[in-house]
Amino acid sequence: MSTVESPVTIAITRLALGPTAPGASPLLTRIGEVVAQMGPAPWSKRIIADERNLVTLIASPPGGGNRPHWHREFDEWWVVLGGRLQWELTGGVVVNAAKDDIVWVPRGTVHHIRNVGDDLSLRLAVAMPPAWHIYHPCEQCGFADDGPREWCA
Numbered sequence: 001m002s003t004v005e006s007p008v009t010i011a012i013t014r015l016a017l018g019p020t021a022p023g024a025s026p027l028l029t030r031i032g033e034v035v036a037q038m039g040p041a042p043w044s045k046r047i048i049a050d051e052r053n054l055v056t057l058i059a060s061p062p063g064g065g066n067r068p069h070w071h072r073e074f075d076e077w078w079v080v081l082g083g084r085l086q087w088e089l090t091g092g093v094v095v096n097a098a099k100d101d102i103v104w105v106p107r108g109t110v111h112h113i114r115n116v117g118d119d120l121s122l123r124l125a126v127a128m129p130p131a132w133h134i135y136h137p138c139e140q141c142g143f144a145d146d147g148p149r150e151w152c153a
């Protein structure tokens with residue numbers, strides 16, 4: 001399935017009609033508890049998902065990283081919570097980031113993210129549904145794989 005031709009429409013199907021007590025979803029996530037629960041990297045854990053947000057905690061071991069890809073319909077951003085990470089981007093741009101840094105990448109830009117440090121890296125990724133990923137070789141390091149070419153988070 002491809003979404004190349006169609007714009008993305010967000011449907012907000014659940015509206016609050018007034019002040020509402022929170023439901024069963026966790027109101028507080030402690031990063032340390034998630035790390036202990038998930039075990040050895042690599043792993044990812046969805047923290048928040050609604051009509052507008054897909055927030056995922058991602059752990060990569062030294063040398064680990066993502067499959068380079070780009071997004072049609074949203075800009076993506078991350079908060080680095082631990083380790084040292086490098087973003088290789090379309091056009092020869094390289095962004096190096098460490099704990100407490102925020103990285104923003106516009107739609108259409110291939111992002112190849114790698115843990116370039118000696119410790120576990122943690123990053124909180126903020127994407128927007130449906131969050132189609134279009135995989136593409138990294139133009140900088142040439143990384144490519146033969147996995148699926150598209151994937152919907």
Ligand SMILES: [Zn+2]
Nearest residue numbers: 069071076111
């Ligand atoms: Zn992405």
